[in-house]
Amino acid sequence: MGRISERIRYVGVNDLQKVIFEGMWPLPFGVSYNSYLVISDKVALIDTVEAGFAAEYMDNIRKELGDRKVDYLVVNHMEPDHSSLIRLVREAWPDVRIVGNAKTVPMIKGYHGIADNIHIVKEGDSISLGDCTLTFYMAPMVHWPETMVTYLNEEKTLFSGDAFGTFGAVDGGIQDQTARLMGSSDSALDTFDAFRDEMRRYYSNIVGKFGQTVQAALKKLSGLEISRICATHGPVWEKNIPEVISYYDRLSRYDADNGVCIAYASMYGNTAAAAKALAAALEERGVECVLHNLCTENVSYAYRDVFKYNTLVVGSPTYNNDIFPPAYGFMYGVCARLVKNRRFAAFGSFTWAGASVKLLNEMASRAGMELISDGLSFPQAYSKEKCDMEALADKIAASLK
Numbered sequence: 001m002g003r004i005s006e007r008i009r010y011v012g013v014n015d016l017q018k019v020i021f022e023g024m025w026p027l028p029f030g031v032s033y034n035s036y037l038v039i040s041d042k043v044a045l046i047d048t049v050e051a052g053f054a055a056e057y058m059d060n061i062r063k064e065l066g067d068r069k070v071d072y073l074v075v076n077h078m079e080p081d082h083s084s085l086i087r088l089v090r091e092a093w094p095d096v097r098i099v100g101n102a103k104t105v106p107m108i109k110g111y112h113g114i115a116d117n118i119h120i121v122k123e124g125d126s127i128s129l130g131d132c133t134l135t136f137y138m139a140p141m142v143h144w145p146e147t148m149v150t151y152l153n154e155e156k157t158l159f160s161g162d163a164f165g166t167f168g169a170v171d172g173g174i175q176d177q178t179a180r181l182m183g184s185s186d187s188a189l190d191t192f193d194a195f196r197d198e199m200r201r202y203y204s205n206i207v208g209k210f211g212q213t214v215q216a217a218l219k220k221l222s223g224l225e226i227s228r229i230c231a232t233h234g235p236v237w238e239k240n241i242p243e244v245i246s247y248y249d250r251l252s253r254y255d256a257d258n259g260v261c262i263a264y265a266s267m268y269g270n271t272a273a274a275a276k277a278l279a280a281a282l283e284e285r286g287v288e289c290v291l292h293n294l295c296t297e298n299v300s301y302a303y304r305d306v307f308k309y310n311t312l313v314v315g316s317p318t319y320n321n322d323i324f325p326p327a328y329g330f331m332y333g334v335c336a337r338l339v340k341n342r343r344f345a346a347f348g349s350f351t352w353a354g355a356s357v358k359l360l361n362e363m364a365s366r367a368g369m370e371l372i373s374d375g376l377s378f379p380q381a382y383s384k385e386k387c388d389m390e391a392l393a394d395k396i397a398a399s400l401k
């Protein structure tokens with residue numbers, strides 16, 4: 001699956017072993033770490049892969065290059081899932097010139113102890129490989145300060161780093177004409193559609209806070225003609241470029257569909273019963289809605305759907321006069337992601353003095369969300385009389401019209 005074009009070869013790997021990415025995010029479909037060779041009179045390697053894949057990675061490179069050497073190693077991003085094998089590349093080809101920007105340099109030294117033979121590039125600088133040219137554009141805070149992208153002028157190809165990346169290992173060829181989400185049951189889906197949910201889960205959990213800097217990068221890149229996007233995770237985008245760019249644009253503007261993400265936490269099932277009643281009431285009214293249990297699910301799925309729907313409803317019992325910790329942690333993360341343009345409501349059970357709903361409302365208000373209800377705080381067991389989810393569903397349905 002190495003050949004993307006005569007000049008560009010894929011030398012990345014699928015990781016189907018890792019259970020939890022970045023110590024937090026499950027990988028039900030795995031993940032790929034993508035690295036690319038650009039072969040001309042000179043050879044450039046773009047990024048590396050995660051530690052643990054050294055043998056497979058070197059095999060992939062040698063299969064494409066034979067005895068030729070790598071002249072340049074372009075470091076678009078220093079997060080270790082892409083930079084771990086920098087030292088290995090330097091050991092294999094001791095003359096390799098590492099290409100990064102001023103912010104990359106101290107990170108390479110700090111992680112790998114490498115400080116020599118580094119070529120520092122600035123915005124718009126180019127390197128000729130012979131019959132083709134690489135041009136570098138800075139993309140700070142997408143999603144680290146040193147992130148940059150590399151453009152291969154002659155092939156209108158953007159090596160975009162994590163931007164436009166997605167969770168999910170890739171099966172069936174790396175290009176989106178044939179690529180499939182590994183382990184997915186629906187092989188009939190278009191590639192973008194197959195990856196859409198995992199792309200949103202990747203974006204919302206890893207890049208989500210940086211909507212503003214992603215917007216700045218998109219604006220900058222809009223001046224380039226792009227016919228291929230080689231990201232560091234997921235398929236190489238060719239046919240799906242319009243969908244992928246417009247999806248990133250929407251996500252980074254926090255633009256969302258009409259619908260409701262209900263995220264709840266519950267110790268004894270009372271708040272859970274209210275959550276389910278709300279979901280049923282919304283369904284009766286034809287309002288799209290998803291339900292996430294913050295006590296049993298990894299929180300990345302709830303964040304994924306906070307980025308999908310324009311209405312967020314959070315359920316939490318009162319716990320030590322506060323928000324129940326799983327719901328607090330979730331809400332803290334929503335605020336940390338600087339999520340904008342959301343409508344909000346809260347609900348939850350207490351036994352002697354409710355506090356969670358008021359505190360959730362305060363967090364949402366501070367984050368600039370629009371409260372569509374005062375919230376539904378109810379004592380002890382859930383009942384329709386104590387917690388009128390029909391009325392809340394009516395308000396939500398009306399607000400979505």
Ligand SMILES: Cc1cc2nc3c(=O)[nH]c(=O)nc-3n(C[C@H](O)[C@H](O)[C@H](O)COP(=O)(O)O)c2cc1C
Pocket residue numbers: 265266267268269270271272316317318319320321322349350351352353354379380381
């Ligand atoms: C450790 C602990 C602390 C609690 N703190 C409070 C509290 O400060 N105020 C209150 O009214 N209820 C408090 N409760 C009672 C719960 O809010 C109550 O049991 C509620 O119905 C739980 O909702 P759930 O069934 O959705 O978990 C506490 C319960 C536990 C287990």
Ligand SMILES: [Fe+2]
Pocket residue numbers: 077079143162
């Ligand atoms: Fe990253």
Ligand SMILES: [Fe+2]
Pocket residue numbers: 079081082162232233
């Ligand atoms: Fe990454």
